[in-house]
Amino acid sequence: MTDLSLYVLDIVQNSIAAGAARIDISLLREGRRLVFRVDDDGRGMSAEMCAKALDPFTTTRSTRRVGLGLPFLKLAAEQTGGTLELKSELGKGTSLSAEFDAEHIDMPPFGDFAGTVFALIQGSPDIRFVIKRQNDNREYTLDTDELLEQLGGEVPLNEPEVLAWISDFVNEQELRVVSYEL
């Protein structure tokens, strides 16, 4: 993975595969510290599976014997001196939190976050995504339920025009929250 936005896209696929109806994603930066968090209400994992999930030779899929998503993210966080924490409960859902030192030389670039949001909503228009971004005191939230309310249930979120709006919205907001000019 070459940037943080790709890690986000990859890790959230786990929540989708776990049958989540709602997925909260947050990327909050305060000073040097950046925390990427995902909370889902999917089927969750047993304590035993949760403990093994960070092992690259653990996977639920049958096409291959390896599962590299979580180990990649753990490595990326730890390379900056950060940590990865995974909590899960069967039937309740899973929470993941990865902490990075955003100014560490090995911090991956932020990447195309709008493309990640686009891909997630395009692939799972029926999941409620609540996406929160914060950079010190600037922030924005994208809640797909709010978008659906405007669309009145007549237009799905994966309609190309709606996806283009989502992508433009995130790009604009990203520029606003990362900009250092007032």
Next chain:
Amino acid sequence: MKSLEELKAIRERTRGQMNLRKEDGPDNTRIVVGMATCGIAAGAKPVLSAAVDQVGRRKLDHVVVTQTGCIGMCMYEPIVEIYVPGQEKVTYVKMTPERMEKIVAEHIVNGQIVGEYTIGANE
């Protein structure tokens, strides 16, 4: 600045056309993009965007873009499969947004498979 109000305008513009595009309609052509760890790491995200963009731009109401997990041939990622009703599935490998545009134009619009990008030509 993008506002939620603009979504209302999209709703007005596109209402009534929505029943045309159904995920599992038997007459639909499907573009399936592999979006597992392998696909994402190899560059599937811009390929997916290009597919959606082309379908929207060309107003291909009979075409749906969907995502799938690992297809099991990670060294060929990004992989895109095209399902045209009544025809055999075509698997395209080592995809880029430029290849995606060409495949939408040649394969989906003109009905000509782009041989050089298929898995058969790349094995």
